[in-house]
Amino acid sequence: MTSDDGARVADAPVARGLAWRRMHPVTPAVKGWKVLAVLLVIAFQFAGENVRQLGDLLGGRTWLVVLGIIVGGALIGFGYAAIAWRMTRFAIDDDAVYLHSGVLFRQQRKARLDRLQAVDVVQPLLARILGLSELKLEVAGGAGSAVSLAFLREDEAIALRAELLARAAGAPWVEGATAAPKVPEQYVLEVPPARLVAGMARSAASVVLVLGLAGLITAVAVSGEFSTIVVMIPAVLGFVGVFWNRFSRGFNFKARISPEGIGLRHGFTEERTQTVPPGRVQAISLAQGLLWRGPGWWRVEINVAGYASAEGQSTENVLLPIGDRDQALVAIWLVLPDLGVADPRALLAAAMDGSGREDDGFTTMPRRAHWLDPLGWRRTGYVVTDRALLIRSGRLTRRLVIIPHERTQSLALAQGPVQRRLKVASLVVHSTPGPVTPRVPHLDERVAGELMTEQAARARTARAGAGPELWMRPRDDA
Numbered sequence: 001m002t003s004d005d006g007a008r009v010a011d012a013p014v015a016r017g018l019a020w021r022r023m024h025p026v027t028p029a030v031k032g033w034k035v036l037a038v039l040l041v042i043a044f045q046f047a048g049e050n051v052r053q054l055g056d057l058l059g060g061r062t063w064l065v066v067l068g069i070i071v072g073g074a075l076i077g078f079g080y081a082a083i084a085w086r087m088t089r090f091a092i093d094d095d096a097v098y099l100h101s102g103v104l105f106r107q108q109r110k111a112r113l114d115r116l117q118a119v120d121v122v123q124p125l126l127a128r129i130l131g132l133s134e135l136k137l138e139v140a141g142g143a144g145s146a147v148s149l150a151f152l153r154e155d156e157a158i159a160l161r162a163e164l165l166a167r168a169a170g171a172p173w174v175e176g177a178t179a180a181p182k183v184p185e186q187y188v189l190e191v192p193p194a195r196l197v198a199g200m201a202r203s204a205a206s207v208v209l210v211l212g213l214a215g216l217i218t219a220v221a222v223s224g225e226f227s228t229i230v231v232m233i234p235a236v237l238g239f240v241g242v243f244w245n246r247f248s249r250g251f252n253f254k255a256r257i258s259p260e261g262i263g264l265r266h267g268f269t270e271e272r273t274q275t276v277p278p279g280r281v282q283a284i285s286l287a288q289g290l291l292w293r294g295p296g297w298w299r300v301e302i303n304v305a306g307y308a309s310a311e312g313q314s315t316e317n318v319l320l321p322i323g324d325r326d327q328a329l330v331a332i333w334l335v336l337p338d339l340g341v342a343d344p345r346a347l348l349a350a351a352m353d354g355s356g357r358e359d360d361g362f363t364t365m366p367r368r369a370h371w372l373d374p375l376g377w378r379r380t381g382y383v384v385t386d387r388a389l390l391i392r393s394g395r396l397t398r399r400l401v402i403i404p405h406e407r408t409q410s411l412a413l414a415q416g417p418v419q420r421r422l423k424v425a426s427l428v429v430h431s432t433p434g435p436v437t438p439r440v441p442h443l444d445e446r447v448a449g450e451l452m453t454e455q456a457a458r459a460r461t462a463r464a465g466a467g468p469e470l471w472m473r474p475r476d477d478a
Helices: 027-046 049-086 125-129 154-168 193-201 204-223 227-250 325-335 344-353 367-372 417-422 445-465
Strands: 089-092 096-101 107-112 116-123 132-139 147-153 187-190 254-258 261-266 271-276 281-288 298-304 318-323 381-384 388-393 398-404 410-414 424-430 439-444
Touching: 027 049, 027 125, 027 147, 089 154, 096 147, 107 132, 116 125, 116 154, 125 132, 132 154, 147 154, 187 325, 193 204, 193 227, 193 318, 204 227, 227 318, 254 325, 261 318, 281 325, 298 325, 318 325, 325 344, 344 381, 344 388, 344 398, 367 417, 367 424, 367 439, 381 445, 388 439, 410 445, 417 424, 424 445, 439 445
Parallel strands: none
Antiparallel strands: 089 096, 096 107, 116 132, 116 271, 132 147, 187 254, 254 261, 261 271, 281 298, 281 398, 298 318, 381 388, 388 398, 410 424, 424 439
């Protein structure tokens, strides 16, 4: 057994007197079908000449042998899933969630509630049909720190999520208490499927796909060689996969605000209900591609502590897949209600649309460094408020990054050989892993050094005055 400082595997004895629970008895069926699906794919790949060769050896019993292999493999898969279900149990107390699992190699995992980053309810298609849900706990501790409770009844998963969030927030919880009565959910952000599809059609990937197909058709028409189409099939399927993933993940996207935090719901084949507790969002990014500028659409992504993984996740870091300006501003205010200025709308208008030609309060790149970024050098820059550092960049694809001072992890200056010759440097703001990479490029080296020193002081002051991680528990000095 191994362990880490987050919530992976605990070697220490677990607390006594815990009430241990099991997953839903149908769990083996939900997990075991994956083995059957893999066997069917292998069987289809084995079809054709291989089956004919096997038929020469086995006569008319070829398909019986193949069917027997599939059935036998499925039975083994479902049997293993049943044993794994029998060996899996979990328990909860005021400090942690304990999970014991494993058949050949036993694991004892302890997810500390004071390091709980978010609690998601995930419903794959088959689980949704059966009324089951997976409860996924994201815990600070690096890649692989997530703890999964799969599968539970949907109502049980929702009630357990409420209990975990209450315990993590420091609120009292009475064993055996039921969840609060369900009230109609009031969403502050919604993305219609039509807008999601329209945004995908206006993306750079769509332009590349259209140009590629046009070039392919032209090449076939000129050469008369239809074999070229076969060569391009994998590339076309790759684009289809990208579009499908974005549509499936962003389908029926809704966001709401509640005492628990920011609630997100989205997904087509796999529906995910996320709850991100307050203060766990480390950085915000707004992006607007050239083809989105006409309708005024923006995409908002966030870095959330605990959501980074070795595989790289994208779904959990999207706060708004596509929305108009007002929706983008709402997304910002869900995370950071106070920007620390008297007129936040004017500041955000300059940050989102400003070209750098007017005196809008942003410190931009010096003219001598313009050839390092010929298109965006006038626009690229930063502004500091009492609450956050705002970085804007990009001429064709506009970007705005917002980092609350208290969420600054560390700072660094980067200066390559060309930058040294031009006496400019880039300030790098280190955040938790995610899609947002805060960086102010090509500032005057004196300005960059002063910004680094001042921002470090702001971060220390902001962290000293920040509230505790247990946001509903009274502070000792209150």
